[in-house]
Amino acid sequence: MRRSSDDRLFRIVTGIFPMLVLLIAVGIAFELSRQSMLSIRKFGLGFWTGRTWDPVSGVFGGLPFIWGTLYSSLLALILSTPIALGIAIFISELSPRMLRQPLTYLTELLAAIPSIVYGLWGIFVLTPIVRKLELFTPDWLKKVPLFSGPPLGVGMGTAAIILSIMVVPFTSSVAREILKNVPSAQREAAYALGATRWEAIKVAIGYGKTGIIGAIMLGLGRALGETMAVTMVIGNAPVISTSLFKPQYTMAAVIANEFTEAADELYLHALIEIGLLLFIITILVNALSRLLIWSTKQRKAPVYVFTAPAEDSVAA
């Protein structure tokens, strides 16, 4: 009797803390909405389609930042996904056993380097390299909108490269986990049908498809919210353009740059509203990504039982 009441007390007392975690999640959404009310009331939905960002005259439109965040993340995914999946496949399927641990550790080291260090490296090492590439771009190529613009070094392309490097370890480590969970019977069956090594790997990828899409989305979530490194190399100009050379801006970057300068309440609320949208987008992307990853991991491998027919049944 005494024991069960002790158990109940333990359950309730320790249960307070998970409640706190839920409270934080709800609290962020509540606080960000509350603190952006002025801007939400004044601009309504027009905030998301407005292209003018003019703090002096109090006109705020967030479209250039939304564009910059989505475009840079998309470019980063295009660059990082083949690399990340290649790494995951190499480590889980192809690499000699001896190399597996060190390679895992090295690729995960990329995730441990702070964003500010990426930014520093971006400013002083990557940007000059990109500027050189831009200077050597032939004129006929410059006519394509993707490669138009001044050869500054800072801009959308540099930001996308930095982002893609930062995203690789997240996507590759989850994809590797997913591949590890694919039952080996899947690959063996493919080999038994005469598949080459790559064809067997494709079978394994097909089996873990949902989880791998989840891994890519997890990377997307990271890219959308990345702040410092992008702020330092994207050039910070609220421009909507498909050009890789032109300086642009992202949602996280505008918050980082202008938050402490926001002199009046409306300006501050406009910045927080951008933060609110960033929060909503990343929550949705992350939630979907986790659901996909979980559903793959929890998928029960079919149990194949190969048993020799029992003696007596043969006799009968």
Next chain:
Amino acid sequence: MTNATRRKIVSKIAETFCALAVLVALVPLVMILFYVITHGASALNLAFFTHTPKPVGEPGGGMANAIVGTLVLIGLAGLFAVPIGMMCGIHLSEYSGTKFSSVVRFAADVLNGVPSIVVGIFAYGLVVYPIRRFSAVAGGFALGLLMIPIVVRTTEELLRLVPPGLREGALALGASRSRAVFSVIVPAALPGILTGILVALARVAGETAPLLFTSFNNTYWSTNIMQPMASLTVQVFTYAISPYDDWHRQAWAGAFLLVMIILTLSIVARLAVRRLERMNRP
């Protein structure tokens, strides 16, 4: 060319691509470490650790206040996040099958993906705005919020590694559930949990974005947690975007120190985890 040779060639090409992908990812890693070490180590000197920043134009000076500031900030973050995160992890591992636990686990994972700058805005609204002053407390609060999901998940995972025999033994001796958890199960997993906490501390020590408008920056020596406080990351950022060569060198030195701290902690953690895994192997 027969179909079979064609398939074999495709397979070889794809395998080569995967191996190349690994090399391609290692290039930036090696490059970043190379630049941080060569530029950073040469800019490090005693003054870097003992002096506060000099005004523009005066050479020399260091980041003593920022180093202490970072330690204070992650200390505050740990004080706030470790108790909450550990208790939450204990609950999740004890009642792992309940619907409540799945919801919390999901929330923790999703929170882990919330951009740190958004967490910074939250801390600004909750701590900075009401008292109208940037403060180290606000920065520590923001970093703590970023730590909680990591501590929760590490604690839970490591508690699950504790052999069930330990719990059964404690219960058989007449221990209540709380007694079994706090006197037997948690201590058994404690070394692992502590390493997990170290890794989480290292991660938040490298955060810049949530500090920009919570703990802000401070060029003077300060240990008052109700005042703005310098941190290595914000100081590196300020110096990196400045136009002065001397400040750029200091930024590299700061980056070098950050990377060294994080590398050391992650290597220590990796060794500790490997030892634990060996111990728990039946």
